[in-house]
Amino acid sequence: MKIECILQSIPEAKPGFIVILLYVVFIYGLFWGIDQCLGYLFYGITNEIIIKILNKILWIGCMFLNYKVVKHFLYLVRKQRERPVIYPVLNISREGMNYYPENKEIEWVDISEIQIIDSVLSVTVDVNPNKDFKLNLSTTDLQKQMTQDRFEKLLKYHYKKEVYIYNTPPSCGCGC
Incomplete structure (x- = not known):
């Protein structure tokens, strides 16, 4: 059987390490910016006890989001390190x-x-x-x-x- 044409798969495009690091820097910068804005927003309006409570709630929310970001970051790094399979x-x-x-x-x-x-x-x-x-x-x-x-x-x-x-x-x- 003489083969005339063999079509092969194209490997999936992977994100580069610089893109992954920029993603992490952007997300943590966003966390910091939201924390600063909410701190300044509630500082003049409410007393110190409510600010501490809101700060703790924000901190717990940021920890949860941090978990999601790190999980996605590790997924992107793992995906980057995979060797492309061409078949x-x-x-x-x-x-x-x-x-x-x-x-x-x-x-x-x-x-x-x-x-x-x-x-x-x-x-x-x-x-x-x-x-x-x-x-x-x-x-x-x-x-x-x-x-x-x-x-x-x-x-x-x-x-x-x-x-x-x-x-x-x-x-x-x-x-x-």
């Missing part, structure tokens, strides 16, 4: 297609319909509906390998029936 998604050959995530091997003669609608490849097999699949082409490395037009021509070359292609034109936002 094959779709294989196109002279004999047919192989969709790796669900381990579906389909011959060209078995395919009843191929559609590409807004960068989503849909393959329908009437003989065995369990082999149907949809693949979002924007989550693959298609743009690095070839243009979408060239990919469509490759499909039309191997698949002798009609390949339905529809791209929604970009909207101007005017409701037209």
